[in-house]
Amino acid sequence: MPRSFTPKVITANALLEGDAIWFTEGSTWSRDIAEAELITDEAHGEIRLLEAKADQSNVVGVYLAEAKQSANGPTTTHFREAFRTRGPSNYVHGKQEA
Amino acid sequence: MYVYNDFDEAFVRTRVAQFRSQVERRIDGSLTEDEFKPFRLMNGLYLQLHAYMLRVAVPYGTLNSAQMNKLAYLADTYDKGYGHFTTRQNIQYNWPELRDVPDMLSDLADVGMHAIQTSGNTIRNVTADHFAGAAKDEIEDPRPVAELLRQWSTDHPEFQGLPRKFKIAVTGCEADRAVINAHDIGIQVVRNAGGEIGYKVIVGGGLGRTPMIGKVLSSFVSKVDLLPYCEAIVSVYNLLGRRDNKYKARIKITLHENGVEKIQELVEARFEQIKPLFGGIDQQFLAQIEQSFALPAFKTASIDGYEAARLANPAFRSWTDTNLSDHRADGYAIVSISIKKHGATPGDATSAQMRIMADLAAQYGHDELRISHEQNVILPHVHKSDLHAIYTALRDVDLATANIGLISDIIACPGMDYCALATARSIPVAQEIATRFDALKLEHEVGPLKIKISGCINACGHHHVGHIGILGLDRAGVENYQITLGGDGTETTTIGERAGPGFGADDIVPAIERLVLGYLDLRMCKDETFLQAYRRLGAAPFKDILYPEKARQNAA
Numbered sequence: 001m002p003r004s005f006t007p008k009v010i011t012a013n014a015l016l017e018g019d020a021i022w023f024t025e026g027s028t029w030s031r032d033i034a035e036a037e038l039i040t041d042e043a044h045g046e047i048r049l050l051e052a053k054a055d056q057s058n059v060v061g062v063y064l065a066e067a068k069q070s071a072n073g074p075t076t077t078h079f080r081e082a083f084r085t086r087g088p089s090n091y092v093h094g095k096q097e098a
Numbered sequence: 099m100y101v102y103n104d105f106d107e108a109f110v111r112t113r114v115a116q117f118r119s120q121v122e123r124r125i126d127g128s129l130t131e132d133e134f135k136p137f138r139l140m141n142g143l144y145l146q147l148h149a150y151m152l153r154v155a156v157p158y159g160t161l162n163s164a165q166m167n168k169l170a171y172l173a174d175t176y177d178k179g180y181g182h183f184t185t186r187q188n189i190q191y192n193w194p195e196l197r198d199v200p201d202m203l204s205d206l207a208d209v210g211m212h213a214i215q216t217s218g219n220t221i222r223n224v225t226a227d228h229f230a231g232a233a234k235d236e237i238e239d240p241r242p243v244a245e246l247l248r249q250w251s252t253d254h255p256e257f258q259g260l261p262r263k264f265k266i267a268v269t270g271c272e273a274d275r276a277v278i279n280a281h282d283i284g285i286q287v288v289r290n291a292g293g294e295i296g297y298k299v300i301v302g303g304g305l306g307r308t309p310m311i312g313k314v315l316s317s318f319v320s321k322v323d324l325l326p327y328c329e330a331i332v333s334v335y336n337l338l339g340r341r342d343n344k345y346k347a348r349i350k351i352t353l354h355e356n357g358v359e360k361i362q363e364l365v366e367a368r369f370e371q372i373k374p375l376f377g378g379i380d381q382q383f384l385a386q387i388e389q390s391f392a393l394p395a396f397k398t399a400s401i402d403g404y405e406a407a408r409l410a411n412p413a414f415r416s417w418t419d420t421n422l423s424d425h426r427a428d429g430y431a432i433v434s435i436s437i438k439k440h441g442a443t444p445g446d447a448t449s450a451q452m453r454i455m456a457d458l459a460a461q462y463g464h465d466e467l468r469i470s471h472e473q474n475v476i477l478p479h480v481h482k483s484d485l486h487a488i489y490t491a492l493r494d495v496d497l498a499t500a501n502i503g504l505i506s507d508i509i510a511c512p513g514m515d516y517c518a519l520a521t522a523r524s525i526p527v528a529q530e531i532a533t534r535f536d537a538l539k540l541e542h543e544v545g546p547l548k549i550k551i552s553g554c555i556n557a558c559g560h561h562h563v564g565h566i567g568i569l570g571l572d573r574a575g576v577e578n579y580q581i582t583l584g585g586d587g588t589e590t591t592t593i594g595e596r597a598g599p600g601f602g603a604d605d606i607v608p609a610i611e612r613l614v615l616g617y618l619d620l621r622m623c624k625d626e627t628f629l630q631a632y633r634r635l636g637a638a639p640f641k642d643i644l645y646p647e648k649a650r651q652n653a654a
Contacts, residue, residue, distance in 0.1 A: 015125070016196050018149035057127035060145055078575055080147075080514060087148055088515035090443045090525045093178055093193065094148045 008045055009036040009067040009074050010052045011084070012059040020084040020095070021059065022074075023052045029059060031095065033085050034073030039064070099162055099466065100245045100390045102210040109253070110207045113214060117141050118200035125197065140220075142213030143199055146518050152191045152199060153216040154206060158226035158244040158268070159187035159469040159476075163456040166467055168209040170452035176202050181452070183437070183445040185509055185560055186265070187225045187469045188216055192516055214252060219260045221251035221332065227269040227276045228470035231391060232432050232478035234424040237287045238295055240270035242388045243324065246380065250325055257332055261339030262347035264332060265304075272589060277471060279303045279312045279591035280563060282349045283331060288318065296320045301331060301361065302353035305557035309593045310350040313358050315365065323373065325380040330368035334361065394464035396427040399483045407486040414489050416542075417500040422485075425478075431485065433463075433477040434470070435492060436499040436507060440536035444510040444528050445473035454495045458488050471560075472509055474502065505540075505547045505614065506532035509560055513553025513570060514577075520553035522570025522577040522603075527551055530607045535614070544614055547628045548587070563587030565629045566610065567594045579606040581613075583640055584632045595637055597644050609644055616643035 010023035011033075021029040022036035030036060039045040045064060053062045066077045076082040087094020102110070117137065124134040138144075142153040154169070161169075169189055173181050176198045177191045184190055194202060206212055215222055224244045231239040247266055251257065257264070267281040278284025284300035296318045303312025319327045335349045338356065346355075353361055408415045423432040435455060437447045447455070455475055459467045462484040468476035480488060492498040501507045508531060511517065513524030528551055535541050550564030554571075561567030567582035578600040585594030601609045614628070620639055621631045632640060642649035 013145055013149075018145055018196070020148060056130055057125075060131050079577060080572075083514060084147055088192075088525075089523060090446075090515055090529065091178070 005040070005042040005045070007067055007069065007074075008039045008064040009033060010039070010045075010048055010062060011036070011065045011081070012052065012062040015058050015060055018060075023048065023062075027051060029055075033067070033075060033081075034070075036067070036074045038067060038069055038074040099160060100157075100241075100387060106210070106249075107207075110210075110212050110214075113141070113212070114200060114203045114207055117203060121196060121200055136218070138199075139217040140214065141199075141203065142216035143194075143196075144217060144518075146192070146516050147514070148516065149193045150196060150199070151516065152194050152202060152213060153184070154189050154191070154211060154213045155216050155223040156187050156189060156211075156469050157248050158224055158230065158241050159228050159471075160226075160230075160241060161467045161469065162465050163460040163467070165209045165211055166452050166456035166459065168205060168211070170449035170456070172202055172205060173449040173452065175205075180446050180448045182443070182512060183447065183469050183473050183475070185471045185473060185511070185558055186223055187228070187471055188223055189469070190512070192512075218258075219262050219264075221247075221254065221257055221260075221264045221266065224248050224251070225265070225267045225276055225281075225471060227271070227274075228468040228472075228476050229275060229423060229432055229478060230270055230468075231393070232425055232430075233271060233273075233275075234426045235273055236270040236426065237289055238270050239391055240268040240285070240287055242384060242391050243285065243287075243297075244268045245387045245391075246325060246384050247328065249383065250329070250380070257336065260332070260336055261341045261352075262344070262349075264335070264349065266328070274587075274589040274591070275470075277560065277563065277587045277591075279589075280305050280309075280560070280587065281312065282335075283328060284312050285324070285328075290318050294320065297324050299324075299327065299331075302350040303591075304348055304350040305560060305562045306348070307345055307555045307557075308350065309557070309562040310354065311591050311593065312350075313353060315358065315362060321384075322378075322381055323369070326373045326376050327365070327369055329372055330365045333368050333372070334364045338364070394466075394479055396430060396479070397481055399429065399481055401429055401482040404482040404485055411486075413498075413500075414486060417489055417498055418485060420500040420504065420542075421502045425480075427479075429483070430479060430481055433480045433485070433488065434502045435475045435477065435497050436501050437474055437497065438501060438507055438532065439496045439499045440501075440506050440532040441529050442496075442532075443525050444508050447475070448495075451495050451497055454491060454497065458491055462488055472507065474507070501541060503546050503548070504542065505535050505544050505549060508532060508549045508551060509564070510551040511553050511558035513551075513559075517553060519556060520570070521555070521572040522553050522579065524551040524553040524559055524568075524570055527568060527570070527579065527603075527606055531610055534607055534611060538611075540614075540618075543624075544618065545624070545627055547614070549610070550585070550587075560587060561585070562593045563591065564594060565627075565632070566613065568606065568610075571600060573600065577603045579603070581606075581609065581644065583637055584629065586629060597637065597641055598648075599645075612646075613640060613643055616640065
């Protein structure tokens with residue numbers, strides 16, 4: 001039996017700043033994962049990934065990342081992706097700075 | 099120090115202009131990321147977890163004060179006020195914006211610096227003993243050869259698309275402070291029976307996924323033959339090295355799969371072919387380069403004041419006991435400035451700290467600074483009469499920590515706090531170990547101990563050659579840390595042995611504490627270092643300390 005599809009978000013880095021960004025339902029990019037589109041269907045995810053990748057003059061390194069729904073919207077399930085929503089742990093730099 | 103000639107200057111300026119145009123074309127959409135990526139990597143620009151990262155080469159770890167001041171300027175102008183010195187004697191900026199990078203490279207070119215070949219499958223920054231030119235035990239300053247190699251390898255048309263990256267390190271003495279046995283090519287200045295100076299050439303060392311100690315390809319290559327010999331090695335590797343599997347592409351695997359004898363034969367054959375083509379031009383360059391590395395004019399002065407200050411000030415005495423090394427000139431010392439105050443990020447220096455270090459080098463240190471692969475900054479030429487003034491100035495900017503070679507002098511890669519390849523964080527582990535042993539006030543009691551931490555299998559943190567190595571991994575979605583024991587990155591290179599199952603993020607620092615306190619009970623006397631005790635006793639008692647449950651089961 002094929003593995004069941006787990007929810008995902010589409011993420012990348014912004015071309016100019018390199019900051020982590022997420023693809024929204026409106027096909028824009030947000031700096032906040034909570035505004036991302038949570039993808040629960042594999043076929044839909046593949047189409048959305050192609051659409052996101054087409055925006056190559058604004059973004060770099062588009063990929064699907066594991067995510068789950070929370071009260072505030074989509075959130076991470078893995079520590080690497082969680083770090084991308086915050087910034088490094090040794091200084092208050094990156095997103096947590098704002 | 100080597101100063102750019104017109105050719106170097108024009109070359110670097112041209113490269114900056116090319117990259118500026120490439121960045122513009124990427125931003126206006128004329129270049130896709132697939133097209134642009136090779137260009138940015140050629141110029142040291144990576145994309146990491148949170149931002150771009152620019153890796154600037156510090157060739158053979160040598161800087162003057164103007165260069166260090168420029169690094170501080172870059173940190174303030176384009177970054178967040180600091181830079182990160184790496185285990186390959188480079189500096190990395192963690193927050194540049196794409197649009198600013200051409201300006202950063204242009205500013206670097208103003209002081210004879212660049213970021214060329216700090217990435218990609220090319221010959222990378224040539225590293226050297228950070229005490230080069232100052233060490234008492236040195237046969238010859240290895241930096242002229244390192245500079246020759248830098249010039250030869252920069253934009254070398256044959257070697258821009260090697261099977262994998264290629265790292266060269268050079269040392270001028272038997273004592274190995276450049277980890278030459280863990281490089282693709284390690285070069286050691288030696289003297290033969292006739293007293294002639296030449297080079298021992300070691301090939302195929304490396305850490306990473308498959309750690310290997312380099313093998314001696316030739317025990318003596320004469321000075322005139324070194325460059326063609328190195329070219330022959332890289333040339334043979336370029337043809338023979340595997341391109342089908344990234345993990346088997348480094349020369350260590352080529353050497354392992356083909357055997358030293360075969361590589362020797364091929365290198366000799368290639369050498370015979372290309373040697374006549376050099377025609378002595380490399381030796382003319384080398385002679386010019388050697389002149390620019392002439393020793394500074396050392397001064398003579400009384401050191402009575404220094405001795406008196408040592409007696410009067412215990413903190414100064416402790417710093418001089420820990421952070422100084424023997425210098426070749428009478429009355430001089432080599433100062434290692436620890437940029438690892440307890441709890442600080444290993445390798446990070448603020449712009450203010452960089453400026454103070456630059457000022458001290460200009461005022462007291464014959465205008466020279468070095469970056470060590472152990473992520474500290476060195477003032478290689480300091481007269482002892484100036485040490486107290488230096489210490490006082492360093493103390494004001496948190497740079498007077500007396501911990502060189504001790505447990506808190508930890509090498510740590512950026513890990514998952516920054517690096518896109520990392521599988522776990524390194525920095526917080528280093529911070530916690532240093533803070534913990536500072537609180538215990540045991541650091542000096544424990545004595546010489548090298549802890550090295552990598553946040554992934556690629557081993558930028560040199561964990562395999564740490565007396566205690568820590569490797570951060572992702573185990574089923576949580577950070578997990580494996581400990582290796584008994585590694586050694588000096589001339590007696592040893593790859594550490596894995597101790598057993600890994601520890602969770604909350605358990606790794608207590609495990610290290612248990613291990614180090616256990617060592618204090620195991621050592622024969624205060625002078626027996628951790629590594630000596632490990633070599634005498636073997637791994638078993640240390641494993642019992644790390645895994646008490648298992649030890650109890652075995653005893654039952």
